[in-house]
Amino acid sequence: MEHFLLQLFIFLAAATIAVPLAKKAGLGSVLGYLLAGILIGPYGFSLMDKVEEVMHFTEFGVVMMLFLVGLELQPSMLWKMRAGILGMGGAQVVFSAVVLTLFALYILPWQQALSVGLILSLSSTAIVLQTLQEKGLDHTSAGRSIFSVLLFQDLAVIPMIAALPLLATSKVVGHGDSHHGALFDISSLPVGWRVAVTAFAILLILIVGKYGSKPMFRAIAASRVREVFVAAALALVIGISVLMYAVGLSPALGAFLGGVVLADSEYRHELESNIEPFKGLLLGVFFISVGASLNFQLISQNLLMILGIVFVLIASKYLVLYLIGSFFNMSGGDRTLFAFALAQGGEFAFVLFQVCKSNGVMSSQQIDPIISAVAISMFLAPILFMVQEKISCDSASVTDADREADRIEYRGRKVIIAGFGRLGTDIGRFLISAGIKPVILDNDASNVDVIRKFGYEVYYGDVTRLDLLEAAGAAESEILVIAIRDLETSRELIELAHKHFPKLKIVSCAANRRAAYELMDLGVNSLRRETFGSALSLGQDTLQLLGLGPYEAYRLTRIFRKKDQEMMYELYKMHKESEEGYVSLYQQQSAILEELMQMDCDSDLEKVEKAWVAKSPEI
Amino acid sequence: MKKILVQFAHPAQSRSRINRTLRTEISDLEGVTINDLYSNYPDFLIDVKREQKLCEEHDVIIFQHPFYWYSTPSIVKEWMDLVLQHGWAYGSKGLALQDKLCFQAISAGGDSASYKREGTNAYSIAELTSPFRATANLCKMKCLPPFAVLGIHRGISRDLVKEKALEYRRCLVALREERLDLEKVCEGEFLNSHLDSTIREA
Numbered sequence: 173m174e175h176f177l178l179q180l181f182i183f184l185a186a187a188t189i190a191v192p193l194a195k196k197a198g199l200g201s202v203l204g205y206l207l208a209g210i211l212i213g214p215y216g217f218s219l220m221d222k223v224e225e226v227m228h229f230t231e232f233g234v235v236m237m238l239f240l241v242g243l244e245l246q247p248s249m250l251w252k253m254r255a256g257i258l259g260m261g262g263a264q265v266v267f268s269a270v271v272l273t274l275f276a277l278y279i280l281p282w283q284q285a286l287s288v289g290l291i292l293s294l295s296s297t298a299i300v301l302q303t304l305q306e307k308g309l310d311h312t313s314a315g316r317s318i319f320s321v322l323l324f325q326d327l328a329v330i331p332m333i334a335a336l337p338l339l340a341t342s343k344v345v346g347h348g349d350s351h352h353g354a355l356f357d358i359s360s361l362p363v364g365w366r367v368a369v370t371a372f373a374i375l376l377i378l379i380v381g382k383y384g385s386k387p388m389f390r391a392i393a394a395s396r397v398r399e400v401f402v403a404a405a406l407a408l409v410i411g412i413s414v415l416m417y418a419v420g421l422s423p424a425l426g427a428f429l430g431g432v433v434l435a436d437s438e439y440r441h442e443l444e445s446n447i448e449p450f451k452g453l454l455l456g457v458f459f460i461s462v463g464a465s466l467n468f469q470l471i472s473q474n475l476l477m478i479l480g481i482v483f484v485l486i487a488s489k490y491l492v493l494y495l496i497g498s499f500f501n502m503s504g505g506d507r508t509l510f511a512f513a514l515a516q517g518g519e520f521a522f523v524l525f526q527v528c529k530s531n532g533v534m535s536s537q538q539i540d541p542i543i544s545a546v547a548i549s550m551f552l553a554p555i556l557f558m559v560q561e562k563i564s565c566d567s568a569s570v571t572d573a574d575r576e577a578d579r580i581e582y583r584g585r586k587v588i589i590a591g592f593g594r595l596g597t598d599i600g601r602f603l604i605s606a607g608i609k610p611v612i613l614d615n616d617a618s619n620v621d622v623i624r625k626f627g628y629e630v631y632y633g634d635v636t637r638l639d640l641l642e643a644a645g646a647a648e649s650e651i652l653v654i655a656i657r658d659l660e661t662s663r664e665l666i667e668l669a670h671k672h673f674p675k676l677k678i679v680s681c682a683a684n685r686r687a688a689y690e691l692m693d694l695g696v697n698s699l700r701r702e703t704f705g706s707a708l709s710l711g712q713d714t715l716q717l718l719g720l721g722p723y724e725a726y727r728l729t730r731i732f733r734k735k736d737q738e739m740m741y742e743l744y745k746m747h748k749e750s751e752e753g754y755v756s757l758y759q760q761q762s763a764i765l766e767e768l769m770q771m772d773c774d775s776d777l778e779k780v781e782k783a784w785v786a787k788s789p790e791i
Numbered sequence: 792m793k794k795i796l797v798q799f800a801h802p803a804q805s806r807s808r809i810n811r812t813l814r815t816e817i818s819d820l821e822g823v824t825i826n827d828l829y830s831n832y833p834d835f836l837i838d839v840k841r842e843q844k845l846c847e848e849h850d851v852i853i854f855q856h857p858f859y860w861y862s863t864p865s866i867v868k869e870w871m872d873l874v875l876q877h878g879w880a881y882g883s884k885g886l887a888l889q890d891k892l893c894f895q896a897i898s899a900g901g902d903s904a905s906y907k908r909e910g911t912n913a914y915s916i917a918e919l920t921s922p923f924r925a926t927a928n929l930c931k932m933k934c935l936p937p938f939a940v941l942g943i944h945r946g947i948s949r950d951l952v953k954e955k956a957l958e959y960r961r962c963l964v965a966l967r968e969e970r971l972d973l974e975k976v977c978e979g980e981f982l983n984s985h986l987d988s989t990i991r992e993a
Contacts, residue, residue, distance in 0.1 A: 721804040726833035 182219045183226075186212045187456050200306055202299050203554040205456050209463020220464055227461035231519065232413070233454030234298050236447055238326070238424045239409050241301065241319070242431020243440050250432055253320050256500075260317055261324020263496050264514065268293035271488045283339040284534050288542060290332055291525060292485055294325045296518035297424070298455055299553045304513070307557070308648060314506035317497075318513050326425050329520050333420075336524065337531040366419075373419040377412055377426060381433030389439040393617045393632055405446040438620050441613070441631040445643035462519070466547050467540070474541050481545035486552065490515040505564050512560035516553040517546030586649035588613065590635040590665060592623055595681055595702060596655035600628060610653070611644045636664045638672060646673045654680040657702070659687045666694045688740065689747050708733055728769050735765050792822055793967050796849035797896075800828045800856040800864045809898040809940055809952055810857060816956035822967050824849065828866045835869055842874045843887065851892040851966050852932075854923075858899035861912070861919045871926065880930045892966070892973075893927050894935035894982055895920060896959065902942030916941075917980060935973065938962060938982040958983045965990045 186208040194204025212219040220226070245253075273282075273289030280288065300322060304310040310319070385408070392401050409427055416426035434440060471478050490511045497507035525543055528534045587603060589596050592614040603610050612630040614620050620632045633640040635656075646652065652669055656662050662680060669676050678696040682688035688699055708729045715725040739761045746757045799814055801807045817823055826845060832838070846852060856864050874880070879887045897916075905911045906919070920937055927934035940947075940955045962982060965971040970991045979985055 719805075721830060723802055723829035723833040724805060 179220060182212055183457050183460055186219075186460060191456070200303055200554045200557070201456075202302050202306075202459055203551075205459030206463035206551050206554075209460035210466060211463075212460070213464030213466065215466070215468040216464075220461075223461050223464045227458060227465060227522065230454045230458035230461060231523075232423075233451050233456075233458050234519065235413050235424045235427045236409055236451035237298065237301055237455060239412075239427035239431040240444060240447055240451060242428040242433075243435050243444055245432050246435045247432055253316065256317055256320035257324050260496055260500055261321045261327075263499070264321045264493060265293045265325060265328050267492045267496070268489050271492055272485070275484050275488065280538070281341065283341050284538065287336055287339050287524075287528050287533050290336070291521050291528075292517055292542075292546070293489070294329070294518040294520045294524075295322060295489075295514040296516055296550050296553060297322045297326065298458060298519055299516065299550055300513050302455060303554055303557050307561075309509070311648075312506075314502065314509045314513075317500070317502065317506070317510055321514055323428070325518070325520070326422055326428070329422055329524070330420075330425070332524060333527055336527050336533055339528075340532045370419045370421065373415050373421070374426075374429065376415065377430050378433055381430050385434060385437060385439070389437070389442075390617060390621070393439070393442075401442060402446045405443050406450065408443075409447060436629070438624055438630055438632050441611070441640060441643040442633045445633070445637070445639035448639065448643065458519075462547055462550055465522075465543075466551070467544055470540055471544050471548075474544075478541050478545050478548065481542060482548050482552070485517055485545060485549055486515045486556075508563060509560055512556045513553075515556060516549040518550070521546040586611070586645055587651045587653060588641075588644050588646060588649050589653045589655060591654065591656035592619065592628070592630055593655065593657070595657075596653075597623065597628075599653055599655055604628075611649070613640065613644055636661060636668060638668060641668065641673070646676060649673075649676060651677045651679055651697075654678065654696075656681075657683050659683065659690060662687075662691060663694060666691065666696060670695070685740075685743075689744050692744050704733075704736075724772075727772060731769055731772060732765065735768060739765070793850040793892075793969060794848065795820075795823045795851040795853065795963055795967055796845055797823060797825045798828060798852065798854045798867070798870070799825055800854070800867050800870075802829050802864050802866070804829070807857070809943055809947070809955070810855065812952050812956045813855065813896065813898075813940070813959045816960045817963050820960065820963060820967070823963055828870060829864075832866065835866060837866075837870055837873050839873050839876070842870065843876075843879060846874070846891075847887055849891070852888075853894060853896050853938075853963075855896040856898075858897040858916075861914070862922075863895075875926070875930060886931065889931040891932050892935060893932045894937055895923055896938040896982075898940040898943055900942075900944040906941070915980075933973070935976055936979060936982050936984075955983075958986060961986060961990065968993065 187205060190208030190211065191201050191204035194207060195201055210216050213223065214220075269286075269289040269292075271289075272292045273285045276285035276288040300318060301310070304315050304318065309315045388404065389401075392404050408430065412426045412430045413423035416423040434443065437443075493511035493514050494507060497510045502510060522543065525534070525539045529536060529539055587608055587610040589600055589603075589610045589612045592600065592612050596612065596614070600610055600612055609629065612628060613633055613635045614623075614630055615632070615634045617632050620630045623630050631644065633644075635641065646669065652665075652673075654662050654665060656665070659682075662682075666678060666680070669678060677698075679698040680691055680696045681700055681702045682691050683702055685701065688701055691699055711732075712725045712729040715728065716722050720728075743754065743757060743761065746754045797814075797817065799810070801810045804811060814825060818825060824845065826842075828837075854863065854867055856867060862868075876885070878884050897920075899906075899916070901910070901912050903916075906914065906916050908914070912919075916937060916939060924934045938959060940952075962971070970993060972989045972991065975985075975989045976982060979989070
């Protein structure tokens with residue numbers, strides 16, 4: 173136990189020191205973890221042991237990551253991406269494998285060359301997705317293409333695991349551990365049954381996700397014990413993985429599928445915020461272990477060969493990706509990002525080479541340098557991203573002059589609405605009609621249920637919780653709309669947003685004048701009194717029914733609205749100074765307003781018009 | 792029987808005298824539709840489909856408004872900007888308004904003497920309304936001279952306003968029953984210049 177805690181401490185401490193430093197130096201967190209790994213690894217301070225075990229365990233972070241990615245992808249969106257997944261992904265794996273196999277044929281017989289080609293065609297889901305998210309590129313079109321390829325690679329791993337043993341050239345003593353189910357071993361079943369069991373497992377995920385999860389999560393949410401929700405979320409992901417292991421499928425893929433099924437659930441953001449920290453930690457430790465697994469002794473002994481493999485690996489994958497990018501008509505910048513992003517080897521290589529070794533496809537001597545090369549290429553991946561950024565920056569400055577003026581595209585921009593009561597509902601309806609899909613949060617589970625029936629995308633959760641705001645995408649959002657009546661909650665939320673998301677603009681309602689002043693103290697970008705708009709509209713209707721022309725009634729409300737808004741800021745200033753001054757300023761302002769509106773009604777048209785007949789127009 | 796659409800535009804109706812009287816005088820006429828633009832679209836959000844349908848359903852389109860700044864109140868401009876779409880009002884396929892009659896019914900402060908080269912307004916009404924006629928031309932409509940009530944600031948009497956309103960009614964009835972001699976009307980400066988000679992009595 174003590175040993176475990178010490179190891180844990182070393183991992184966490186190394187990450188805490190290395191990651192902020194790396195980020196500060198502009199290297200990104202992944203590189204920070206990798207460096208930390210090298211530092212505490214066998215060739216650094218030698219502070220960790222069982223690197224491979226740790227790596228194997230923390231690979232689970234990738235599963236969680238894919239679950240989270242799945243949560244952000246509605247089934248319909250996934251369906252839309254099918255061409256990208258099959259086309260780009262398929263082309264990438266096939267052509268990269270062919271090119272790399274051809275290179276490997278120089279030194280290896282065809283069976284081994286083919287294994288190497290297949291394995292090296294895969295890229296690192298963990299590093300690439302993490303870096304894309306960090307750079308905010310995951311929702312760009314290039315980001316989606318990259319994700320499509322990664323998804324296809326995850327799919328391709330399964331047949332690879334099945335096919336690699338067939339390439340064996342030497343017999344191994346005893347069967348390898350390529351496959352052992354956690355609950356039962358389905359490899360002993362006849363093929364037909366195996367397919368049936370596998371299909372059933374996938375179906376189970378779909379059905380439980382679609383129909384079972386909702387009542388379960390609702391019951392848990394109603395209990396209002398936070399840890400239980402965390403436990404349920406973890407149980408879900410781990411359960412899926414166990415099931416996938418049992419039927420011999422990739423747990424990452426199963427988790428991804430589970431995520432997709434839950435993507436339109438109201439508990440999506442709650443799930444996200446609960447899984448996210450675990451994923452982050454596990455992946456962090458995973459990257460550390462990749463760093464630690466770099467065998468510097470081996471590398472220094474075979475420096476030229478390994479560097480040669482790294483170069484061939486990255487260059488040929490880059491070239492294949494670049495050509496695929498051209499074939500799929502990507503723009504120049506997207507194409508380089510696409511090619512740079514996926515040019516490294518991936519963590520699946522560790523697993524697959526293990527399969528090769530235990531099935532007698534390849535020997536340790538052959539594998540070790542290649543594994544080192546893969547690890548180095550993963551280490552270079554974040555650096556390649558930086559190179560790409562530099563290139564795209566340079567080319568951007570060149571074309572700056574003939575660039576079109578930026579079109580302000582408000583559609584698809586991110587907005588969060590906190591509170592979905594009567595006010596929030598109307599704001600939501602309005603924004604949705606304007607083509608903006610807000611993320612809506614409400615902490616009343618029954619309200620969420622009802623509103624979901626009307627087809628709104630509402631999520632359950634307490635808006636004053638930082639992690640929920642994060643899961644709802646506060647970091648990438650531009651605007652937070654606060655439609656909450658309760659002043660305390662609003663205040664808490666605004667303070668939280670200011671502190672953690674200083675770029676987020678805040679639009680807030682206020683229950684009354686006093687509340688408005690308090691929120692103005694905190695600083696918001698726009699503030700409206702909750703019932704002011706309807707009061708003016710009803711006033712306008714009243715004037716109209718009294719016989720005033722609709723246009724004139726409309727003008728009066730406009731004047732009143734505008735002046736009232738201006739007055740509110742002056743009153744706000746005075747309100748902070750003195751109570752007496754405030755009352756007298758209020759009366760004074762109201763008198764001015766009255767006068768203004770009178771003027772608009774009675775302005776002496778005849779006087780104005782007479783000026784038109786005089787020799788020189790005058791009033 | 793021709794159908795007549797009156798596009799009425801006055802931003803301050805509670806203070807309007809001439810236009811309101813004119814409008815009241817024709818409001819009970821069969822075959823005449825009054826479309827009050829400022830009342831229907833106080834926020835200037837013009838329902839283009841509705842307006843186009845209205846135009847299609849009528850044979851004569853009148854824009855009745857005070858002559859603001861030698862032109863129309865702003866909503867009429869907005870109406871033209873939005874409603875007169877390519878492919879509907881103009882262009883090789885824009886035939887919706889073809890052969891319809893149109894004219895302005897305006898009230899202006901200055902009298903006819905002021906709308907002359909040597910007058911305070913320096914230009915004639917015909918010159919000042921030429922953009923309207925050009926618009927009608929592009930939309931393949933037949934444009935008539937404006938129905939004008941001029942010199943209203945000389946202190947136009949209640950009786951005179953009533954008289955003008957009755958003239959307006961007479962014009963519309965004659966148009967409706969096709970008793971207005973269009974050729975002859977076009978020779979005059981205003982639609983209501985010589986009503987006795989241009990209207991054939993039934």
